[in-house]
Each structure stands twice: as structure tokens, then as C-alpha cells.
Amino acid sequence: MRRTLADREDVLGVAMLAPALAYIVLLVGVPFVLAILLSFSNASAGSLSFEWAGWRNYAAIIGDPIFLRALRNTAIVTIGSQVLVIVLATAAAQVFRATFRGKHLARLVLLLPWAVPVSLAAIAWTWIFDSTFSVLNWTLKATHLMHGWLYWLGDPGLALAAIIIVQAWRIFPFATVIVLAGLSSIPQDVVEASIVDGAGFWRRLFQVELPLLLPVVAVAVLFGVVYTATDLGVVYILTGGGPANTTQVLPTLAFQRGVLGADLGQGAAIAVFLLPFLIVFAALMLRLARRAEVGAR
Amino acid sequence: MDGVDLSIREGELVVLLGPSGCGKTTLLRMIAGLERPTSGEIFIGGERIDADVPPRARGIAMVFQSYALYPHRTVAQNIAFPLEASGMPRSQIAEKVRWAADMFGITPYLARYPRQLSGGERQRVALCRALVRDPKVFLLDEPLANLDAKLRNMARDELKRFQRQVKRTTVYVTHDQVEAMGLGDRIAVMDRGKVRQVGTPEQVYEDPVDTFVATFLGQPPMNLLELPGALLGFRPEHFLPAAYYGAREGLRSFPLAVRRVEYLGSDRYVYGNAAGAGATVIAKLPATIAMEIAEGTEMEFAVPERTLCYFDAATGARQRR
Amino acid sequence: MKRLGLYAAAAGFMIFAGFPFYWMLITAFKQNRDLYVGAFDTSHVPWIFNDPPTLEHVRLLFGQTDFLRWVGNTMLVVVAVVIITVVIAVPAGYSLARLTGRWGERVGMGIFFTYLIPPTLLFIPFSRVVALLGLQNSLGALILVYPTITIPFCTWLVMGFMRTVPWDIEEQAMIDGYSRLAVILRVAPRLILPGILTVVVFTFTLVMQEFVYALTFISSVDRMTVSLGVPIALVRGDVYHWGSLMAAALFTSIPLAVVYNLFIDRFIQGFTMGAVKG
Numbered sequence: 001m002r003r004t005l006a007d008r009e010d011v012l013g014v015a016m017l018a019p020a021l022a023y024i025v026l027l028v029g030v031p032f033v034l035a036i037l038l039s040f041s042n043a044s045a046g047s048l049s050f051e052w053a054g055w056r057n058y059a060a061i062i063g064d065p066i067f068l069r070a071l072r073n074t075a076i077v078t079i080g081s082q083v084l085v086i087v088l089a090t091a092a093a094q095v096f097r098a099t100f101r102g103k104h105l106a107r108l109v110l111l112l113p114w115a116v117p118v119s120l121a122a123i124a125w126t127w128i129f130d131s132t133f134s135v136l137n138w139t140l141k142a143t144h145l146m147h148g149w150l151y152w153l154g155d156p157g158l159a160l161a162a163i164i165i166v167q168a169w170r171i172f173p174f175a176t177v178i179v180l181a182g183l184s185s186i187p188q189d190v191v192e193a194s195i196v197d198g199a200g201f202w203r204r205l206f207q208v209e210l211p212l213l214l215p216v217v218a219v220a221v222l223f224g225v226v227y228t229a230t231d232l233g234v235v236y237i238l239t240g241g242g243p244a245n246t247t248q249v250l251p252t253l254a255f256q257r258g259v260l261g262a263d264l265g266q267g268a269a270i271a272v273f274l275l276p277f278l279i280v281f282a283a284l285m286l287r288l289a290r291r292a293e294v295g296a297r
Numbered sequence: 298m299d300g301v302d303l304s305i306r307e308g309e310l311v312v313l314l315g316p317s318g319c320g321k322t323t324l325l326r327m328i329a330g331l332e333r334p335t336s337g338e339i340f341i342g343g344e345r346i347d348a349d350v351p352p353r354a355r356g357i358a359m360v361f362q363s364y365a366l367y368p369h370r371t372v373a374q375n376i377a378f379p380l381e382a383s384g385m386p387r388s389q390i391a392e393k394v395r396w397a398a399d400m401f402g403i404t405p406y407l408a409r410y411p412r413q414l415s416g417g418e419r420q421r422v423a424l425c426r427a428l429v430r431d432p433k434v435f436l437l438d439e440p441l442a443n444l445d446a447k448l449r450n451m452a453r454d455e456l457k458r459f460q461r462q463v464k465r466t467t468v469y470v471t472h473d474q475v476e477a478m479g480l481g482d483r484i485a486v487m488d489r490g491k492v493r494q495v496g497t498p499e500q501v502y503e504d505p506v507d508t509f510v511a512t513f514l515g516q517p518p519m520n521l522l523e524l525p526g527a528l529l530g531f532r533p534e535h536f537l538p539a540a541y542y543g544a545r546e547g548l549r550s551f552p553l554a555v556r557r558v559e560y561l562g563s564d565r566y567v568y569g570n571a572a573g574a575g576a577t578v579i580a581k582l583p584a585t586i587a588m589e590i591a592e593g594t595e596m597e598f599a600v601p602e603r604t605l606c607y608f609d610a611a612t613g614a615r616q617r618r
Numbered sequence: 619m620k621r622l623g624l625y626a627a628a629a630g631f632m633i634f635a636g637f638p639f640y641w642m643l644i645t646a647f648k649q650n651r652d653l654y655v656g657a658f659d660t661s662h663v664p665w666i667f668n669d670p671p672t673l674e675h676v677r678l679l680f681g682q683t684d685f686l687r688w689v690g691n692t693m694l695v696v697v698a699v700v701i702i703t704v705v706i707a708v709p710a711g712y713s714l715a716r717l718t719g720r721w722g723e724r725v726g727m728g729i730f731f732t733y734l735i736p737p738t739l740l741f742i743p744f745s746r747v748v749a750l751l752g753l754q755n756s757l758g759a760l761i762l763v764y765p766t767i768t769i770p771f772c773t774w775l776v777m778g779f780m781r782t783v784p785w786d787i788e789e790q791a792m793i794d795g796y797s798r799l800a801v802i803l804r805v806a807p808r809l810i811l812p813g814i815l816t817v818v819v820f821t822f823t824l825v826m827q828e829f830v831y832a833l834t835f836i837s838s839v840d841r842m843t844v845s846l847g848v849p850i851a852l853v854r855g856d857v858y859h860w861g862s863l864m865a866a867a868l869f870t871s872i873p874l875a876v877v878y879n880l881f882i883d884r885f886i887q888g889f890t891m892g893a894v895k896g
Contacts (some may be wrong), residue, residue, distance in 0.1 A: 006799035013717030016802075020710035020729070020773055027766045028732050034743035043746070088631075095627045106628050108879045109636040112871070115878035116639075117827040120867040123849035124638045127645065127860050130657075135641055135664050138657035149658065173635060177882060192331055193365035197430070198353035198382035207378075211369045223734075230736030233829040237849045251738035251830075258742045259834050268742045275739065282734065 036275075038268035057269035067270065070248040074274070076160060077249060078229040081167035085224050086217075088168065089175035096176065097183055114173040122237035125166045129153050129238070156246035159239045163247065166238065167228045175220045182216030183209065215289035222285040229274060250274055298323060298334065299490035305483075310460050310467040312481035314474060316513070320490040321470045325436050328468060329359050342433050353382070358427035359436040362443065364419045366411040372422050373398070373407040379430045397429045401459075416444045417452055424459065435460070435467040441476060453479050474514050478502065486510045503604075505530075508613035511606060520578040521608070522571060527616060530606040533566070533581035539599040541586055550599040553580070558590050565590070571598070639871065640665075646865035647671035653861060675861030679852075684839055685866055688847040691757055695843060696825045698761045703768040703821045708814055710769075711776020712806060716788070726777050733770040737830040740766070748835055759835040760828075760843070768824050772817040779813035779884065816884045819877055826874060844870050 005011060042053040061067040096107065113121060128136050129152035140146035152162045186209060194208045210217075232251040235241060241248040241256065248256070250270055258267015298320050305311045313321035326332040328339060330352035339346045346355055358379075366375050373394055380390045398404045401421045411419055420440055427435060440456070441449050457480055460467050471477055477484050478498040485495045486509070494506040505511035505519075511530050512518040520536065522529040539550050551571040559566040567580040567590055580598060582590070590596065607616040644665065645653060652669040655662045662668065679685050714726040744763060753759040791805045792798065807814075832846035839851045848866045852859065 004797060006797035009717050009798055012798055012802065013713045013722065016709035016713035017718065017722075017725070019706045020769055021725075023706060023765060023769055024729060024732055027763070028735060028740070028770075031740045031743040031747065032735060034747075035739055038743060038746075091627070092631050095624060095631065098624055100621075100624060100628065106632050107882075108875065109632045111635075111878055111882060112639055112875050113635050115823065115875045116867075116871045117829065117845045117874070119829040119845045119849045120870055121638065123863060124642050124867050126849075127858075127864065128638060128641060132656055133654065133664075133860075134657050138660065138664055141658065142660045142663075169634070169638075187363070187365070189361045189363050189365040190367060193359070193361055194367070194378070194382075195331070196329060196352040196357070196359045197379035197426070199378070200382070203382060208367060226734050226736065230738045232738050232833070236833070251736075254738060254742065255830075255834070259745055264742055264746060271739045271742055278734075282731070 035268050036272055038264050039272045041265045041268075043264040044262050053265060057265045058273075060266060061269055061273070066245050066248060067253065069246065070250050070253040070270075071273070073160060073247060074229055074249040074251075077163050077167060077235075078225055080164040081171065081228050082221065082224050084164065084168035085172045085175050086221065088172040089179050089220070092172065092176040093179040093183060096180060110173050110176065112173070113170045116170075118170065118231065118233035119237055121170055122166065122234045125162070125169075125234075126153070126238055129162050153239055154243060156243060159243070159247045163235055163238060163249075166234050167231065170234075171224050171227060175224055178216055178220040179213065182213045185216070186212045218285040218289040222282055225281060226278060229278065298327070301337075301487075301490075301492050303485055303492055303495065305466060305468065307466050308464045309482040310457070310469060310480060312477040312484045313468065313470045313487055314472070314477040314481075314484050314513070315487035316472055318489075319487040321472075321487050322438055323490075324487070325359075325438055325468060325470050328355075328434070329357055329436050330355050356433040357436055358430045358432035358434075360420075360423045360427050360438065360440050362439040364411075364423040364440070364443075366419060366422055366426075368411050370410075371407065372403065372409055372411070372414070375411070375422060376426045376429055379426060383430075393429055397425045400428070401425050417448055420444065420452060421455075424456075428463065433466065435465050437467065437469045439471050440469075441471070441473075449476070456480065475516070478514070486513060488513075505606065506615050508608045511608070511615075517566065517579045517581060519606070520571075522576065522578065523610065526610060528608040528610050528613075530608055531600045531604060533579045534583075535600050535604045536578065536580040536598055537582060537586065537600075538580075538588060538590070539597040540588065542599050542601075545601075547602045548599040549602050549605065550597055552595050553578070553598040554595050555590055555592055558592055639868070642864040642868045642871070645860055646675055646862075646868050647673070648861065649674070650861065675859070675865045678859065679862040679865050683852060683862065684842070684847060685844070685852070685862075687840055688842050688844045691841060692826065692843040692845070695757055695760050695764065696822055699764045699768060699825050700818050700821045702761070702765050703772050704814060704817055706765065707769045707772035707817060708776050708810060710773045711813070712780055712802070712810060714773065715777045715780030716785075726774060729770045730774040731770075733767070733774070737767070737828075741830055741834045744831070745834055754835060755837050755841060756835070757841060757843075760831060763831050763835075764825055764828060767828065768821045771824065772820060775816055775820060775885070776810070776813045779816065780810070783809050812884070816881055819881045820885070823874055823878060826870070 038050075039057055040053060040055070041050050042056070043050050092110070096103065096110070128134060131151050131154055134150075134152065136152075137146065137150055140150070150158055152158045190212070191204065191208060194204050199208065230251055231249075232255060235247060235249050235252045236255070239247045241252045250273060254267045254271040257263050257270060261267070301320075301324060303311075313324060315321045323332060327334050328341075330346075330350060333348050341355055341357070352359075366372075367378060370378065376394045376397055377390050380393055385393070394407070395404070398407055401424060403418065403421050403425060406414060406418060406422070411422070414422065423440070437456075441452050444452055453476060469477075469480060471480075481498060483495060483497055484501050486493045486501055488509050494501050494510045496504070501510055502514050505514070508521065508528065508530070512521070515532055517533050519530045519532050522531075539548070542548055553567070553569040553571050555567055555569045556577070557568040559568070563584055565582045565584070565586075567582065568577055569580070570576070571578045607618055608614065609616055644667070648667060649669045649672045652667065655664070657664065710729075714722045714729075718725065748754050748759045748763075751759075751762075753762065787809060788801050788805055791801045796805065826845060828843075829845050832843050833850070836842050836846060839847065842851060844866070848863065848870070852863050852866060
């Protein structure tokens with residue numbers, strides 16, 4: 001029997017892959033390139049014009065204090081929330097790796113922040129942070145942990161803190177789940193060998209488990225950073241970038257200028273600005289993951 | 298585990314031998330402190346070890362089947378790990394690592410990572426790491442299982458020499474009876490959580506206490522023939538053509554209907570039915586016995602009476618006659 | 619003692635993760651006079667029902683807002699995007715896991731990382747593309763754009779899933795006389811079914827959770843999706859009706875949470891196998 005087309009694995013493989021690749025190239029790849037191109041233009045959403053503008057947009061935003069503030073805020077929120085996430089997730093993973101009664105219920109509850117749509121979580125937290133009715137303030141006051149009053153969303157510093165809290169809250173379940181999976185993939189006998197070798201809990205954690213967790217943790221951190229640095233929903237709904245543009249982050253600013261303000265060129269520049277950092281960061285995390293993974297074979 | 302009572306002498310190498318699931322690894326892990334017995338006591342060096350005592354306080358060192366080397370640490374760091382855990386000063390650690398590496402000849406590998414080593418080299422590193430703790434007891438869990446068959450003999454030899462050299466009590470787990478016989482000063486044959494017999498290799502081989510031990514040791518396993526009221530056991534290497542034995546006292550002979558002869562180089566295995574009985578018996582002829590054995594013929598085979606073992610048909614226990 | 623600490627810590631995490639939902643629940647059913655009490659009044663405990671619960675917010679939500687309409691819109695988009703995603707991502711994932719060998723792994727990783735290209739970058743060019751296509755303010759825009767999120771993610775999910783399925787059954791079929799194509803069409807579907815289910819579920823959740831594109835493309839209230847409408851348009855004349863808002867948030871969250879919890883193991887499996895070992 002001759003080999004027909006129906007046997008050609010390579011042809012079948014490409015055929016089955018082609019629609020996905022086409023979709024991604026056309027609807028992700030092309031817009032991606034377009035975004036970069038737009039940032040060098042002075043296009044606006046109204047007309048179909050496309051005039052080359054060189055570095056003008058970038059120069060404009062770098063000189064703009066609101067942009068610089070947004071840049072700073074993005075960094076603060078991302079770093080602050082992710083540090084929090086790492087700490088919370090590592091601790092939570094230690095707790096949830098043990099078996100105890102009601103563990104499944106606990107896991108369900110733990111996953112809620114991540115399962116819920118960002119916008120709905122954000123609106124719920126807006127209500128929680130409300131200046132007059134904040135249940136958080138009530139609790140702090142009732143337990144005598146606070147004596148004044150916290151105008152969470154009205155004060156620039158507090159608002160940023162609120163954003164950090166919400167981001168950490170919604171991402172740490174994801175990170176916990178990833179760390180837990182990583183923990184269970186650590187070869188048991190290596191851990192037991194370290195027990196027999198005399199390592200106590202902390203030495204085991206820091207010198208055996210965490211290094212072996214590195215590939216998984218690196219990818220989780222990457223995701224967390226990308227999710228937070230590129231997130232629009234939380235900030236948009238919680239503060240709208242206010243008060244007075246003090247809590248703008250790059251995504252919300254890009255939206256404000258590029259979509260609402262129809263200045264596609266500038267909007268693109270703002271959105272594209274972080275890209276190099278994200279790419280470098282991603283490459284770094286992946287290299288870390290690869291190196292640690294290869295070493296672990 | 299189902300009632301194990303085992304005493305091990307200082308400096309000896311005891312092998313826990315048995316099929317998978319017999320509990321040998323569980324027993325080893327209980328000694329190590331990685332698992333708790335529901336009842337019973339463990340004494341190490343004459344001292345009773347409480348079930349709560351962690352592995353590191355028991356004066357034991359363990360080599361796992363997979364060697365369990367820390368993949369993210371170099372060989373030197375692997376060996377140093379237990380010393381670091383015990384709080385030894387850094388200069389002392391470096392010296393000890395060098396000494397241990399020297400003893401196993403792995404000094405050239407100190408800067409390498411486990412993934413860059415061969416199976417045999419990894420085994421040596423694992424032993425090194427165990428030795429460096431200066432333990433009272435070595436616990437080895439099938440350390441040769443992951444090696445190529447060809448390497449196993451050499452590795453076994455090295456292991457035995459090492460153990461003789463350090464003179465440390467060793468408990469060794471394996472399912473490979475050749476390994477057990479080659480390594481053990483004494484062997485504890487285990488089955489389903491019980492220790493069936495403890496003895497020197499000669500004792501467990503030539504004087505088995507029940508059918509399990511008798512058939513577990515020996516390749517091919519001991520032949521068992523059903524007789525009225527008992528099982529008759531004889532080893533294949535004693536079951537030879539009567540012509541070979543010639544006229545001699547104390548022989549028991551059977552006519553063997555030869556079904557198949559396997560030529561295996563150093564031996565020949567003859568498969569056949571003996572004395573009209575349905576069960577297949579095997580005879581193991583060394584290559585030095587060159588006489589022709591034809592398949593499909595019947596030949597007279599004999600076995601010396603003093604090598605016969607009788608077992609109770611119901612319990613499998615050895616009957617002394 | 620250690621056990622106690624463990625339970626306390628677990629409780630702590632649960633409270634941190636879960637209290638907003640409890641607060642959603644309470645707010646949704648509290649009478650307004652029990653709800654709108656200034657928080658500086660520590661004599662009034664907001665965490666409990668001081669007055670009997672009420673259904674008025676729920677009634678308002680379903681009766682006098684566009685909520686149900688948004689649910690309908692969202693469902694429409696979900697169904698369309700699920701179909702598109704399954705048709706495109708499942709064969710792609712299968713192909714990458716079974717048919718393309720070494721270069722397939724690389725491509726798979728590449729596809730996975732397109733998932734990381736943020737909507738808050740692509741929404742700028744998209745706002746123009748969508749306008750050009752005349753799809754502004756339509757659900758069609760969402761149906762067009764959402765697969766850019768779901769396809770990369772689900773392709774890689776299916777890839778990861780296929781790695782856990784042994785090759786035996788398919789190889790046996792090939793030995794038994796089926797061509798490769800026949801194996802794909804007849805034998806593989808049964809094997810991939812759990813993977814397809816996972817794709818459906820995650821597409822559902824990804825669509826329900828999406829906010830940025832909805833915000834960018836949809837402007838009229840009657841076209842909104844739940845994720846967009848609830849926080850943006852459930853406002854009547856500058857007043858946030860928190861009771862109804864929280865009811866909406868709650869009703870949307872619960873099915874998602876249940877679904878997530880059921881499928882989380884599959885996701886983790888895909889994640890750790892795909893991202894790390896890939």
C-alpha cells in the first residue's frame with residue numbers, strides 16, 4: 001500500500017496548525033507590529049492617515065510629568081504587589097501542601113480572587129475602600145488598629161497602596177497553585193536525602209526546595225509581573241487614574257490618551273514603552289527557568 | 298510489616314532480600330526514621346531509638362536507589378551538604394570532602410554537577426556523601442538497581458571492599474538474590490512483611506527454612522516435586538544425568554522426559570518432566586558436562602540424597618528428616 | 619500545636635482571599651438602611667445582617683437594569699468564541715504534541731508566549747482595525763478579537779494535555795490499519811475529549827473575565843458584556859447602587875469559581891508540563 005496524503009504526518013501537522021498560526025500572525029502579530037509603527041506616527045483614530053513622526057511621541061511622553069508619574073506608579077505597583085505575592089504564595093503553599101480537613105473547601109475559597117473577573121473584583125474592592133462606608137475601615141477602627149480615617153481612594157499614596165493590595169490579592173492564588181504544583185514535582189527522595197543528611201526545615205526550604213522550585217517560580221513570577229504591569233481593569237475601576245492622574249499607570253494612560261483621546265500615536269508610544277523591559281524580563285526569567293531545569297535533570 | 302525481629306552485628310553487612318512489596322524498603326526506612334513502626338523498638342549501637350528521633354540524630358546515613366544527589370549542587374557541594382547541616386566550620390568541611398573524595402577516587406569530579414556524571418560515578422558520590430557523616434550505620438536501598446548489568450559486578454565488588462574497609466555496620470536492601478549472596482555477611486530473606494530466614498549465604502541457600510526461601514534463592518529456583526504428604530526439593534545444579542554420577546551411594550534417581558534444552562554458554566538448562574509428574578523440573582548442567590542431551594528422549598537423572606529437602610505440602614515449612 | 623498553627627494560617631489565607639466575596643454576599647442582600655451606615659459608627663456591625671435580608675437589590679438588578687441583557691450578550695460572545703477556539707486550538711494543540719516533533723515544541727512555546735502580549739498594547743492598533751472593519755461598538759469586534767487571547771492559551775493547554783495521553787492507542791490503531799488522518803478523525807477525539815472540555819471551560823472563563831477590549835470597543839450600554847457593564851454602567855445618575863452591583867458581581871463570580879475549581883488541576887498540569895518542560 002502506498003503512502004497517501006492521509007499518512008503524511010508532516011502535512012497533516014502543518015494543516016492542523018495552520019489556522020491557529022494564521023490567526024495569531026494576522027491578529028496578534030500584525031497588530032503588534034502595527035502598534036510599534038503607530039508609536040512612530042501621528043495617527044489618530046478619526047482619520048486613516050499615517051504620517052511618520054519619528055521619535056516625537058516618545059520625546060513628548062518622556063517630557064510629560066504625568067507619563068513619568070504613570071511609569072513610576074507602574075513600577076511601584078508591579079514590584080510591590082509581586083513581592084507581596086511571592087511571600088504570600090510561598091507561605092500559602094507551605095500551608096496548603098499539608099493535608100487537613102476541609103482542604104478542598106479551603107482551596108476553592110483561595111482560588112476565588114483569581115477566578116473572578118478583574119472588573120468585578122475591582123468594583124467590589126472599590127466598595128470595600130469606599131470613603132464613607134468602607135468595611136475595611138470599620139474593621140480597623142473596631143479593632144482599634146486605626147485611629148484616624150483612611151481615605152483610601154482619595155489619597156494618592158493610599159490609593160496606590162490600595163491598588164497594590166488588590167493586585168496582590170488577585171494574583172497570589174495563581175502563584176500559590178503554581179508553587180504547590182512545583183513543590184509536588186520535586187523528587188521526594190532528594191528531599192528525604194536532605195532530611196537524612198541532617199537538614200532542618202529552613203535549610204531544606206532554602207537550600208533544597210526553593211532552588212529546585214526555581215523554574216516553576218520563575219515562570220509564575222513572569223506571569224505575575226506581566227499581569228500586573230499590563231493591567232488596566234483594577235486601576236481604571238478603583239481610581240480611574242485619579243485623584244488627578246496621580247495613580248495613572250501606563251495601561252490606563254495609554255487608554256486615556258490613545259482610545260479616549262484618539263491620539264493613537266501617543267497612546268501607542270505609551271503602551272509600547274514597557275515592551276522592551278517586559279521582553280528582557282521574560283527572557284531573563286526563561287533563562288533562569290531553563291538553567292535551573294536543566295541542572296535538575 | 299508483620300513482626301520483624303532482627304539483630305545485626307556491628308560491622309557486618311546484612312542484606313534484606315525479598316520480592317517487591319515484601320517490606321524490605323519499609324524496614325530500612327523505619328531504621329532510618331523516615332517511617333514509623335506502629336509498635337516495636339529499634340536499637341542502634343545498643344541505644345534505644347525513640348520513634349520521634351529524626352533521621353539526622355540517629356547516626357545513620359542512607360543511599361537511595363536513585364542516589365538522590367542534589368541536582369543543583371556540584372559534587373563537592375553535595376558531599377559537603379551533611380557537614381554544613383551539622384554546623385561544621387568551613388575549613389574542616391573542605392578537608393573532609395577532599396578526604397572522602399579521595400577514598401572513592403572521585404576527586405577529579407568535584408566541580409561537576411550530577412547530571413554530568415555516569416551512573417557508577419553518581420553512586421560513588423552518593424556513598425561519599427553518606428560516608429562523610431561518619432555514621433554508625435549505612436543504609437543502602439537497592440543502590441545497584443540503576444546501573445547497567447555489566448557494571449553491576451564491578452560496582453558490587455567495589456561496594457564490598459568499601460564496606461570492609463570502613464568496617465561500618467551496613468543494612469542493604471535488594472531484590473536481586475545474586476547481589477545478596479555476593480554482598481551479604483548475612484541475608485534476611487523477607488516476604489510479605491515477615492522475615493523468613495536469617496543466615497549466611499550458605500545457610501539460606503543450602504539449608505532453607507521453607508519453600509519461599511528455597512525457591513527465591515537460586516537461579517533457576519529449586520525444583521519442587523509433589524510427593525504423598527510432602528514436597529521434595531532439589532536444586533537444578535545437583536540434578537544431573539545419572540551417568541555423570543556413575544555408580545555411587547546415596548543417590549536418588551528419576552527418569553526425566555527431556556522436553557527442551559537451552560544452551561546458555563556457561564550452562565545448559567534441561568527442562569523436562571520427572572517421574573511422570575506433571576510439573577516441569579529443570580536441571581542445570583555446567584558446560585564442563587559435555588554429554589549429549591536430546592530433546593524428546595527420556596534419560597535417567599539423579600540427585601544426591603543429602604542435598605534433598607523435604608517441605609510440608611500445606612505450610613511449606615521444612616521438614617527435617 | 620503545629621496543627622493549630624496550620625489551621626490558623628489556612629484560615630488566615632482563606633479570610634484574606636474570601637472576605638470580599640462574603641462582603642459581596644452581604645451587601646447584595648442587605649436592606650439599604652442596614653447597608654448605608656457610615657463606617658465610623660462602630661456600634662453598627664456591618665459584617666452581619668442587622669435587619670432581615672432583602673431581595674430588593676436582586677429584583678432591581680434583574681428588573682430595572684440591563685444586567686440580563688448583558689448576560690445575553692456575554693453568552694452570545696462566549697458561544698461564538700468557544701466554537702472558534704475549539705475548532706482552531708484543539709487541532710493545533712494536537713498537531714504540536716503529536717505531529718510536529720522538535721520544531722513543534724518551539725512553535726508551541728512561541729504560541730504560549732503570544733498569550734503574554736498584553737491587550738493593553740494591542741488595543742491601540744485594534745481600535746483602528748475595528749473601526750476600519752466597521753465593527754466598532756459591536757459584539758462582532760469582541761468575537762473577532764477574543765480568540766487572540768483564547769487560542770494561544772488553549773493551544774498550549776491542549777498541547778500539555780496531549781503529553782499526558784500515551785501514544786499507545788493511536789499507534790495501535792495505525793498498526794491495525796488506519797491511516798494517520800483516520801486516526802486523527804476517529805480515534806483521537808475520544809482521547810482528546812477531556813482536553814476539549816478544558817478548552818471550553820477556560821475559553822468560557824477567559825471571555826467572562828475580559829475587560830480591556832470590551833471597554834475599548836463597546837460604547838453603548840445595551841451592547842455591553844457583564845464584565846464591562848457591571849462596573850461601568852450599573853450607575854444610575856451618579857449613584858452607585860451598591861446592593862445591586864454586588865449582587866451582579868456575586869452572581870457572576872459563583873459559576874466561574876465553581877468551574878475554575880473543578881478544572882484547576884488540569885490547568886496546573888498543562889502549565890507545569892507546558893511552560894517548564896517545554
